[in-house]
Amino acid sequence: MSPTATAKPSSSTSRPAQPLPGGYAGKLLRVNLSTGKVWTQPWSPDEMREYLGGVGLGAKILYDEVGPKVHWDHPENRLIMATGPLAGLPVWGTGGLSVITRGALTGGATSTQANGFFGAALKFSGYDAIVIQGQAKKLSYLYINDDTVQVRDAAHLKGKDTWETQQALEAEHGLSGHRLSVYSIGPAGENLVRFAAIQGDYGHVASKNGCGAVMGKKRLKAVCIVRGTKALAAHDTRGLIQAADDIAHDLKTDPTTSTLYHWGTLFGVTNLYKLGVLPIKNYTTNVTTVDMAGWEPAKLRHGFDHRGHQCSACGMHHCHIQVIRKGPHAGERVDEPEYEGWSGAGWQIGVTDMEAVSWLNTRVDRACVDVNEFGWVCGWVMECMDKGYLTEKQVGLNLKFGDAEGAYRLLQMISHREGFGDILAEGVKRAAEKVGGEAARCAIYTRKGASPRGHDHRGRWDEMLDTCTSSNGTMESANPTHQTEIGLPGRINPFDGEQVARLTGGILGRRHFEDSLGGCSFTFRTRVEMLARALSAATGWSYRLEDAMRLGRRTAAILRAFNLRCGIGPESEYPSERYGSRPVDGPAKDHHVMDQWERMLDVWYETVGYDRKTGKPKKDTLHALGLPWLAKDLWRK
Amino acid sequence: MTATIEVTTWVTRCVGGDGSGSRLFEEPVAPDDTLRTLLRRWSARFPELEAALWNPARTDLGEHIEVVVNDAVLGVTHQLDSPLQGGERVTLLGQFMGGAMVGALSITCPPFWPSKI
Amino acid sequence: MPTRHLIIGGGTAGLNAIRTIREEDRGASEITLVSAERPYSRMVLPYYLGQSIAESHVFTATPASLAAWKVKTLIGRRAAALDPEANALTLDDGTRVEYDDCLIATGSRAARPPIPGADGPGLHSFWTLEEARAVIAAVTPGRRVVMVGAGFISFTILNAILSRGARLTIVEVAPRILPRMVDAGCAELVAGWLTRHGVAIRTGVTVTRIEERRGTRILHVKKGEALPADVVIMATGIRTNLEWLRDSGIDMAEGGQGGILVDDHLRSSIRNVYAAGDVARGRNLITGAPEVHAIEPTAQEHGRVVGANMAGRDVAYRGSLLMNIVEVCHLDIASFGQWDDAAAEVYTAVRPDRSQYRKLLFHGGRLTGAMICGPAKDIWTTNDVGILKGLVQSGVDLSAWKSHLERNPFDIKPAFMATHNPGRLLPQTVLGRPSSSPDLPQSVNA
Amino acid sequence: MRVLALLPDRCTGCLRCELACSYVQTGSFQPAKSVIRVSPFEGYTSYAPYTCTQCAEGWCMTACPVGAIRINAAGAKDVLDDRCVGCKLCTIACPYGTIFYDADTHKAYKCNLCDGAPACVEACPTQAIVYREAETADWLGDFAAERTARLLAQEVA
Incomplete structure (x- = not known):
């Protein structure tokens, strides 16, 4: 991890002994699947202070070790599973995992988050991150039990979906519940579906940019960690617990976060519909005759046999296991859909039967692809068949909007690359380009190859701009949270491109900071100042709001530099035709984002301090962020 | 002449609801009413709502209730001082993500387990 | 005149009897303790050998604590003969001690095999x-x-x-x-x-x-x-110290482990003579058969039951559970009940890579014996030790769980909970009342 | 006496109690050293915490050969570290599986109700652990029976 080293593992020897700051295990676990070698690498307090963990740490390793010729499917690509300094501590929702790799959809960097218990288990086993390189000769899984780390044969797990994989490993090791955390790929990952995901702990998915395809290419079926028995210290436990309490209090009482506290993301469906942001039938409409009163959170939960299924140390009423009440899959246990599930496995493909959405959503997690991309692919096929751009003969089945069982068959075809599924497995952009013609004009994606979250971004321009300009294969700034804290307006006109771009650029870094801590973006939806306080108490270093934003922006800059080195630049920062189209109806009907797009890019670049022409973070920006080595790398000519 | 005020999501708690569903209010619109005067007059009946909807000085809206007029977020077709014709549908939508810290000043709980050590 | 209790033997059984008498009578009776050695705990001698504790740590009573308990002590003296008719004990120096009731708790000693040279010095x-x-x-x-x-x-x-x-x-x-x-x-x-x-x-x-x-x-x-x-x-191996009772007329078992025959109040064939610990042929909790366990927990329970009965309460003893635990090089090995029962239905499982072993023995739906082995560091090993004991002790019907446990003998906790073991165990006490803190010397004074 | 009432229907399995407890036990976060332990009862969907009932018999206390377990001011059986030799007799005497052995310190350890201010209670975000005046009881029995019944039925099927 020396700043100038590139594409080779750092030496693990001759480091000066420095006391380990609180919150850290102090070691990275390194695995070379080609050779079967497993080793640990200490990292220094200086590195911890500057890169924190999670995506901060992962971005740096990726930049240092994955050169431009190491494509997503190259054995030397790194699959980094990192957690952060708050993981395993009593701050709510801190079992966090960040997966960082070079992804299969954009060919650039990926940073995608999941929760559950993996991050906490990793820390209690003595590691801050796992860095996986190489490619196993046969399907394998990684077993971690404190100091015992083994690459084991996974022949018996081949073809199993992610829930089956976890159950099989639990039985094999005689450890159930949270005593064994398992993150695995499903059939989709094994078959190198470009939007394959990594799922763990029954319902938590690191889903973006084909990280599951990378894992599949490495022939790594799963990583399983026994809870771990090592001790984790905080520098100032009293301060940490006070900060954790304050955050919890905030989440419970702040009007906006209290919604998340009670209902998770379920409110999204009705709220976003009112704003024209709920994607319906592949962006062909923004209105429905369905009574949205039936889609309020309490209704989405009502009558399900519910079981709390929280992440490490979390008090939110967010994650649930539910039992399907009726219909063909009655009795099946599923993970309650998040908003993204209701949207990707529901509204986007015209499915509005709650039981069906709930079932399909978990089936998507189990076959293990990104539910958003699945929605864009499936909805695209549905629309194309509806309009005759694709035929039943081509596709292999007749798929209509609203057909959950058909969507499931499509999912199986995709995850096993059967028939037309083989083309769809390439993701919506590549599939659309391959099919071409009128069909291609219906597909929703960015020119980079990524695709939006489960929203209709034509009514939410900040997220579209973010999705298109980001360097991680999905949104990287995300929607604003307490933006007044960093001097940004609390309320803007969402269809004023300039205001949107200023806000989107202005909050850049916050999310990277959050994603470096080892926690959840929902429990971290408090003020940055509070997170910085928790981090300071944990580590013993003093972080303030400015430090947090600076560290986040450093990570953003490193990821952008990585992508530029891979040849991904500003020329691809555009939505596809449909993605950037004018809504035909609904609340955002009169607003066309492309009318203002160039101006939005100009303002965004100016706001984040990047060069509009080359896409590079400017020299001044990099120096201000404390990245002189990156300035040298980017501007050496 | 009336406008319909629709209160949804957690905001319903400020008007006697349970945080879900929606509540509808028909509010008379006077000839020189603007959105501001209408909302100020109406919200004064619900102290909790008033505190949540407005900033502390009551000069501007607070930051965690989205105001939508006829399906458009405030700022698109209507400003706070836009005149009303009657027949408008004004939706108060609780942000479910984002928003600013206003009402939730942190109350520091007394330290508990560290006292053991 | 206060009752005169005589305790013969200052080991676990004897000391527990004394403590229990004092818990019950708050010092009203006379207690005499005859013991060849100063009272200490044999269980902790290995830790003295291993230098993790000082010698002073092994003693279970001090002259001061015995005085506080108002115990008359004859330390360093051995019992030589018992005359139940005269209610009198003769010591090795000829002293006679009279009693109203007495407890024989003279324990056992190490045995040497008849190998030439095996009894030599050194x-x-x-x-x-x-x-x-x-x-x-x-x-x-x-x-x-x-x-x-x-x-x-x-x-x-x-x-x-x-x-x-x-x-x-x-x-x-x-x-x-x-x-x-x-x-x-x-x-x-x-x-x-x-x-x-x-x-x-x-x-x-x-x-x-x-x-x-x-x-x-x-x-x-x-x-x-x-x-x-x-x-x-x-x-x-060990041998019980019973030779001195040869002419006392107290009924003892022939051969095998020997031992004094006792009833469910741990009384010998002589009504005011009790036996406890290694010398007593007490009831086995699982089988009901009388046998010598020669283990610390049995001596402790025997001693307390005898103490309560000597103090005038009527406490019947349900019997003792055979159990052992030993840790060698951070590996725990424990067994409960009838772990070596050829007539039982047996489920075993081994996880060689984690050095874990389980054995469950059933008669019908009842767990009658269990064995557990695993690294002491593995929290689920120590977790399950007590749970296995609880299942064997409660004798709950596990019929519904047998096929589950046959498949996975390690997954014992759900079975333990779902069969309401805590509920069954909570009313159980050895003496029919809550136990007290073992810090009696102070409270007797108070 | 005030006891730890365990209300399993409220438990979501976040294991925050284990973090708090281990902190009190060891001064750092190390759930392996917690004396309150959350276990699954129906696959990944039903969790419940479990710890010492402070039973009337005090099997651990009466079994201890050196009197290292006493009743503290809160009424809990408590291990005195300087008396405990680590012989583990208490761990086989306790029929509840709620006294443990610490392989690092070579001592037994168990719930001592934090001397009257239990950390797990403070830490639980869903009030599944409540410290209150009550008779101790079989807190988990009915819950475990209900939740595991489905599990067993599936196994048979």
């Missing part, structure tokens, strides 16, 4: 404090220690001998180690673990003769090479 046993002191003096860094016998006793001191820096060889006549505590499968796992931790184990070896050659002991064996040793510890 050979050690490890049972009493005196013997422990001798072993401590003998076992020093680098010395070659040979333990004869791979049973519970030798395993309790194995860690301590290694921690003193000695080199250890264990010789066992049986084909495997721990023949009376675990089964063959578990023994194999333990033997493998110990070998990996540097302990030499030789099983199926009969020692024929022990000779001394220039300060070194040579253990000649039936087959194979003789073993040289600097220190030899004979851990070849």
Whole structure:
């Protein structure tokens, strides 16, 4: 991890002994699947202070070790599973995992988050991150039990979906519940579906940019960690617990976060519909005759046999296991859909039967692809068949909007690359380009190859701009949270491109900071100042709001530099035709984002301090962020 | 002449609801009413709502209730001082993500387990 | 006139009886304790040997605490003869002690096999404090220690001998180690673990003769090479101290483990003479059969039941559960109840890579015995130890769980909870009342 | 006496109690050293915490050969570290599986109700652990029976 080293593992020897700051295990676990070698690498307090963990740490390793010729499917690509300094501590929702790799959809960097218990288990086993390189000769899984780390044969797990994989490993090791955390790929990952995901702990998915395809290419079926028995210290436990309490209090009482506290993301469906942001039938409409009163959170939960299924140390009423009440899959246990599930496995493909959405959503997690991309692919096929751009003969089945069982068959075809599924497995952009013609004009994606979250971004321009300009294969700034804290307006006109771009650029870094801590973006939806306080108490270093934003922006800059080195630049920062189209109806009907797009890019670049022409973070920006080595790398000519 | 005020999501708690569903209010619109005067007059009946909807000085809206007029977020077709014709549908939508810290000043709980050590 | 209680033997049973009498009568009666040694806990001698505690730590009563309990002591004296007709005990110095009721708790001693040279000087046993002191003096860094016998006793001191820096060889006549505590499968796992931790184990070896050659002991064996040793510890079993009762007329079992026959109040054939601990042939909780357990928990419960009855309460004893636990080189081995029952339905499982072993023994739906082995560091090992004990103790019907447990004998906790074991166990107390803190000397004074 | 009432229907399995407890036990976060332990009862969907009932018999206390377990001011059986030799007799005497052995310190350890201010209670975000005046009880029995019944039925099927 020396700043100038590139594409080779750092030496693990001759480091000066420095006391380990609180919150850290102090070691990275390194695995070379080609050779079967497993080793640990200490990292220094200086590195911890500057890169924190999670995506901060992962971005740096990726930049240092994955050169431009190491494509997503190259054995030397790194699959980094990192957690952060708050993981395993009593701050709510801190079992966090960040997966960082070079992804299969954009060919650039990926940073995608999941929760559950993996991050906490990793820390209690003595590691801050796992860095996986190489490619196993046969399907394998990684077993971690404190100091015992083994690459084991996974022949018996081949073809199993992610829930089956976890159950099989639990039985094999005689450890159930949270005593064994398992993150695995499903059939989709094994078959190198470009939007394959990594799922763990029954319902938590690191889903973006084909990280599951990378894992599949490495022939790594799963990583399983026994809870771990090592001790984790905080520098100032009293301060940490006070900060954790304050955050919890905030989440419970702040009007906006209290919604998340009670209902998770379920409110999204009705709220976003009112704003024209709920994607319906592949962006062909923004209105429905369905009574949205039936889609309020309490209704989405009502009558399900519910079981709390929280992440490490979390008090939110967010994650649930539910039992399907009726219909063909009655009795099946599923993970309650998040908003993204209701949207990707529901509204986007015209499915509005709650039981069906709930079932399909978990089936998507189990076959293990990104539910958003699945929605864009499936909805695209549905629309194309509806309009005759694709035929039943081509596709292999007749798929209509609203057909959950058909969507499931499509999912199986995709995850096993059967028939037309083989083309769809390439993701919506590549599939659309391959099919071409009128069909291609219906597909929703960015020119980079990524695709939006489960929203209709034509009514939410900040997220579209973010999705298109980001360097991680999905949104990287995300929607604003307490933006007044960093001097940004609390309320803007969402269809004023300039205001949107200023806000989107202005909050850049916050999310990277959050994603470096080892926690959840929902429990971290408090003020940055509070997170910085928790981090300071944990580590013993003093972080303030400015430090947090600076560290986040450093990570953003490193990821952008990585992508530029891979040849991904500003020329691809555009939505596809449909993605950037004018809504035909609904609340955002009169607003066309492309009318203002160039101006939005100009303002965004100016706001984040990047060069509009080359896409590079400017020299001044990099120096201000404390990245002189990156300035040298980017501007050496 | 009336406008319909629709209160949804957690905001319903400020008007006697349970945080879900929606509540509808028909509010008379006077000839020189603007959105501001209408909302100020109406919200004064619900102290909790008033505190949540407005900033502390009551000069501007607070930051965690989205105001939508006829399906458009405030700022698109209507400003706070836009005149009303009657027949408008004004939706108060609780942000479910984002928003600013206003009402939730942190109350520091007394330290508990560290006292053991 | 206050009742005169006589306690013969200052071990676990005797001390628990004294403490319980005082809990019940708050000092109203007279208590006399006759004990050959100052009261100490045999259980903790291995920790004294291993230097993790000082010698003072082993004593379970001090002259001051006995005085506070108002106990008249005759320490250093042995019981020589009991005259139940006259309600009198004669000591080895001829002293006569009269009583209204008495407890025989004279325990046991180390036994030596009839091997030529095995009773010579310089050979050690490890049972009493005196013997422990001798072993401590003998076992020093680098010395070659040979333990004869791979049973519970030798395993309790194995860690301590290694921690003193000695080199250890264990010789066992049986084909495997721990023949009376675990089964063959578990023994194999333990033997493998110990070998990996540097302990030499030789099983199926009969020692024929022990000779001394220039300060070194040579253990000649039936087959194979003789073993040289600097220190030899004979851990070849124990024998109860009952010879002095030969003419007392108290009924005792013939042969086998022997022992005084007792009723469910631990009374001997003489109504005002009780027996407890290693000398008592008490009821087995599972089988109901009378037998000598010679384990600490049984001695403790016996002592308390006797104490309560001597103090005038009417406490019937449900019987004791056979149980043992020993840790060797951070590997826990424990067994409960009838773990060696050929008539039982048996489920076993082993996880060689985690050094874990489980054995569950059923009669119908009832768990009658269990065995558990696993690394002491593994929290689920220690977690399940007590749960297995609880299941064997409660005797709950596990019929619904048998096929689950057959598939996975390690997954015991859900079965324990779902069959309401805590609910069954909570009303259970040995004395029919809540136990007190064992800090009576102060409270008697108060 | 005030006891730890365990209300399993409220438990979501976040294991925050284990973090708090281990902190009190060891001064750092190390759930392996917690004396309150959350276990699954129906696959990944039903969790419940479990710890010492402070039973009337005090099997651990009466079994201890050196009197290292006493009743503290809160009424809990408590291990005195300087008396405990680590012989583990208490761990086999306790029929509840709620006294443990710490392989690092070579001592037994168990719930001592934090001397009257239980950390697990403070830490639980869903009030599944409540410290209140009550008779101790079989807190988990009915819950475990209900939740595991489905599990067993599936196994048979």
